[in-house]
Amino acid sequence: MAKSSVKDKKTYEKVKESGASKEKAARIANASAAQGRKKxxxxxxxxxxxxxxxxxxxxxxxxxxxxxxxxKMGKKELVKALRDH
Structure with a gap:
């Protein structure tokens, strides 16, 4: 399995610093690189x-x-897991 790469490292680091998971930070950074930050x-x-x-x-x-x-999660746990993902 190939390791995915982050396209916009600056955005990735800022999003990670704000408390997002690695996966979420990578999704945001890669979308930002592909589509532009404003979009x-x-x-x-x-x-x-x-x-x-x-x-x-x-x-x-x-x-x-x-x-x-x-x-095995309840509704509150699911909400938290989705927000933190």
């Missing part, structure tokens, strides 16, 4: 609020992003 910034905040989602919807979303141990 990526405009996209922010358009996903549905996790607090308003049902548990089965949260489980589906957690599966999509690859959160391990999701089947």
């Amino acid at each position: 990526v910034a405009k996209k922010g905040g358009k996903s549905s609020k996790y607090d308003d989602m049902k548990k089965d919807e949260l489980l589906d979303r957690a599966k999509e992003v690859g959160i391990k141990g999701r089947s």
Whole structure:
């Protein structure tokens, strides 16, 4: 398996410093490099609020992003895991 690389290291480091996971920081940095920072910034905040989602919807979303141990999590734990991912 090939190791993925971060396309915008400066953005990656800033996002990591703000408390994001390595995966989240890499996604943001790579999107920023591919699309430009302004375009990526405009996209922010358009996903549905996790607090308003049902548990089965949260489980589906957690599966999509690859959160391990999701089947044993309660709704609050799923929300926290998704926000921290």
